[in-house]
Amino acid sequence: MRVRTDEKRREIVRVASELFEEHGFERTSMSMISERLGGSKATLYGYFKSKEQLLAAVLLYDVTDQADRLMNEFLSSDDLREGLIKLGVAYMTRRLSSVPIANVRMVANQPSDSTLGKEFFERVLEPAWQRLARRFELMMDQGLLKRADPWVAAMHWKGLNEWDMFEKRLLGAIRGPDLVEINRASTLAADAFLQLYGPEKPKKKARAKG
Structure with a gap:
């Protein structure tokens, strides 16, 4: 039952x-x-x-299911740079598709006294990003990433991948995901992220003279 x-x-x-x-x-x-x-x-x-309760469930299911899929996408690669690129492509392709955009618009259009947006962030979005932050923290513990604030690292990764594409899609300046642009952005984002958080390379010892 x-x-x-x-x-x-x-x-x-x-x-x-x-x-x-x-x-x-x-x-x-x-x-x-x-x-x-x-x-x-x-x-x-x-x-x-209520319909509001149903909307909250729609948002929860959508983000939670996609967060699971994205994390699996990231973990399926043995190479860190490749994994970051795959994660970026999967995230932005989904982020710019019709359902997530419609969901964001619905939340944004709620009355100013509605608590739905706050609850959506605290119960759905924030926990999803905390999963990525915890993964980054584990990689820091393993020496794969430089030690830093894991939440800040997750937010930097998010910003590096989104560029201006999310705002353009939300405002109707673009009609949907552009895979060429997404691949370019995700590759550049992975390289920039590793410049910021990649493990420090051991310094070469100076050769003795003589």
Whole structure:
């Protein structure tokens, strides 16, 4: 029964995400969601008490699932530079795709007294970035990265990869991910990150004269 309940919850979240993207949060009603699901509103409200609660679940599932995938992408490479490039490409390709952009717009369009944005950051985004920070900290412990504040390192990595592409996509200046630009940005970001945080190379000993 528990498995079926989790499956149903995920189905509701998936359908809600589709409708939010198609019609926007404000124009999507709980009736529209239950109609597409093929069930009753009573069943829908049994899982989610409000549309805002459902939106929070959409955001949580999307970011958590993608964070898992991105971390696996990073860890699949034996070479640090290659892993950083692969992580950057995967992150920015997803970051600039339609669903994450629609989600950010929905959160940003909430009333000023809404706590949804704050909760989204504290419960979803921050923990996802903390995972990368912890991975960087482990690599620092292993001597693969220079010792530094792991959270600052994660935020530097984020900024190096995003360039101005996220703002352009959010504001409609570009229509979607440009893989050529993303690959270029991710490669340059990996090299810049390793310049900042790569392990210090041992100094060569001066040869004795004589």
